[in-house]
Amino acid sequence: MDRADVVIVGGGFAGLCAARALAATPGRAAAGGAARVVVLEARTGADPRFRGELIHPPGVRVLADLGLHAALLDAGGTEVDGFSVVLENGAPPIVLPYTEVRGGAPRGLAISHPRMVARLRQEVAPQVELCTGVRVAELSREGSRVVGVRTAEGREIRAPLTIVADGRHSKLRGALGFPDETRLLSFTAALLVEGAELPCPRYGHVFLGTWGPILAYAIGGGQVRMCIDLPIDAGKGEAAVAAFLRTECAPSVPEPLRSAMLRALVESPPEICANHAIKTRRCTAPGVALVGDSGGCSHPLTATGMTVALNDIRTLAAELSRGGSVDVALERYQTARYEFVRAREILADGLYDVFRRGDDGARAVRSGLSRYWTSSPRARAASLALLSGHESGLRAFVAEYLWVLGESAASVFGGAGSAAAASAPGGRRAALTGLARTAYDQLGRTASLVYAEMVRRGAPEPPVAARRDAGRAQSRRAGGDDLSA
Numbered sequence: 329m330d331r332a333d334v335v336i337v338g339g340g341f342a343g344l345c346a347a348r349a350l351a352a353t354p355g356r357a358a359a360g361g362a363a364r365v366v367v368l369e370a371r372t373g374a375d376p377r378f379r380g381e382l383i384h385p386p387g388v389r390v391l392a393d394l395g396l397h398a399a400l401l402d403a404g405g406t407e408v409d410g411f412s413v414v415l416e417n418g419a420p421p422i423v424l425p426y427t428e429v430r431g432g433a434p435r436g437l438a439i440s441h442p443r444m445v446a447r448l449r450q451e452v453a454p455q456v457e458l459c460t461g462v463r464v465a466e467l468s469r470e471g472s473r474v475v476g477v478r479t480a481e482g483r484e485i486r487a488p489l490t491i492v493a494d495g496r497h498s499k500l501r502g503a504l505g506f507p508d509e510t511r512l513l514s515f516t517a518a519l520l521v522e523g524a525e526l527p528c529p530r531y532g533h534v535f536l537g538t539w540g541p542i543l544a545y546a547i548g549g550g551q552v553r554m555c556i557d558l559p560i561d562a563g564k565g566e567a568a569v570a571a572f573l574r575t576e577c578a579p580s581v582p583e584p585l586r587s588a589m590l591r592a593l594v595e596s597p598p599e600i601c602a603n604h605a606i607k608t609r610r611c612t613a614p615g616v617a618l619v620g621d622s623g624g625c626s627h628p629l630t631a632t633g634m635t636v637a638l639n640d641i642r643t644l645a646a647e648l649s650r651g652g653s654v655d656v657a658l659e660r661y662q663t664a665r666y667e668f669v670r671a672r673e674i675l676a677d678g679l680y681d682v683f684r685r686g687d688d689g690a691r692a693v694r695s696g697l698s699r700y701w702t703s704s705p706r707a708r709a710a711s712l713a714l715l716s717g718h719e720s721g722l723r724a725f726v727a728e729y730l731w732v733l734g735e736s737a738a739s740v741f742g743g744a745g746s747a748a749a750a751s752a753p754g755g756r757r758a759a760l761t762g763l764a765r766t767a768y769d770q771l772g773r774t775a776s777l778v779y780a781e782m783v784r785r786g787a788p789e790p791p792v793a794a795r796r797d798a799g800r801a802q803s804r805r806a807g808g809d810d811l812s813a
Contacts, residue, residue, distance in 0.1 A: 341379070366457045521551065
């Protein structure tokens with residue numbers, strides 16, 4: 329039997345950053361010596377699958393605190409100044425700079441995922457014991473408490489704290505008995521474009537395609553990553569997917585990026601990845617905590633996966649540093665984590681729903697977003713603060729959503745020149761009806777989420793009317809409000 333202060337399952341981005349943070353956390357070390365952190369990674373080399381590459385400013389701040397930001401820039405990362413969004417094909421872009429967010433860090437970071445993990449291993453390995461090619465078979469327990477892990481080779485490592493960072497389809501999450509709600513939303517075609525020119529250098533870009541959103545950003549070395557949303561029934565096989573990308577998606581991409589995209593499709597096929605929304609209600613048990621995607625994930629449109637992981641790590645390290653028992657610190661971490669994550673989930677679901685759909689209500693909301701974001705720096709900053717994770721409260725989300733609804737209604741009532749009314753097949757009345765339905769569904773989902781969180785945390789139940797509305801919202805979703813439909 330081997331002993332450590334912390335054992336971490338998963339040596340990818342989240343596991344390595346957690347190892348860096350916890351190796352330096354006061355109270356983790358054994359008396360009279362340095363903390364021993366053991367990281368177990370099943371792979372020996374880089375993960376060949378496409379993984380996240382864009383980190384918002386709040387996550388960059390955590391990287392800087394961990395002493396990793398400069399190293400990732402040196403490894404080829406590129407700074408990101410904000411987002412440029414094209415809400416309708418052919419419309420002018422709306423630029424959302426990070427600098428407009430009061431109190432926020434000015435820049436994000438984008439970097440090729442394999443380069444990022446390779447550099448993190450170089451930076452973190454001297455402080456911890458990184459074991460690659462080691463698969464964890466099961467958790468070790470004493471009663472209800474997790475006390476470590478057992479590898480497939482039979483090695484047992486015991487520690488007061490076990491961190492699970494094995495990804496969104498975490499096997500250990502299931503082994504812990506933590507239920508989750510998993511939905512397949514769509515697929516992403518991840519395309520690497522060489523020598524491409526973005527309309528706004530140093531900005532991430534979102535173009536709304538015929539079916540769904542297209543995310544594009546530079547990852548350094550003259551490369552641009554394009555993440556193109558595909559419906560579940562886009563077709564099987566490389567030829568069918570490439571044809572869909574050329575005919576249905578490329579027309580929504582401005583030149584010269586479009587030509588570079590088409591050349592890339594000829595030179596190498598894109599990687600196809602499934603997009604899941606995974607919600608959990610527990611991320612800790614005595615002696616163990618989930619961080620990053622193992623605790624749940626959202627559609628990658630908002631690019632918040634790695635930022636959420638870094639917030640998990642910062643929060644967990646801070647709670648452990650407060651002293652007291654590990655289990656009490658884990659309970660505090662769980663509460664704080666879900667307060668941050670729930671706003672991310674509802675925002676990602678809501679944005680993807682509106683960006684994907686082509687009905688009257690979605691068009692009205694997109695028109696309202698355009699009016700709102702072009703109205704003032706305050707409006708852009710408020711939305712970007714939510715998107716980036718600088719602001720994490722559900723109240724802030726509801727306030728912003730109501731602002732957007734107001735602008736959407738104003739767009740519909742704007743007269744014959746109203747984009748929302750003009751684009752609705754049934755005119756203004758259809759646009760208003762669709763807008764009301766969209767608003768009801770989104771606010772219903774939010775109310776249902778708030779109620780579920782109150783139940784999870786054991787808070788007093790809301791009034792009967794609120795429970796009824798949340799239940800109706802849940803019933804509507806169960807009856808067909810599935811984003812994969």
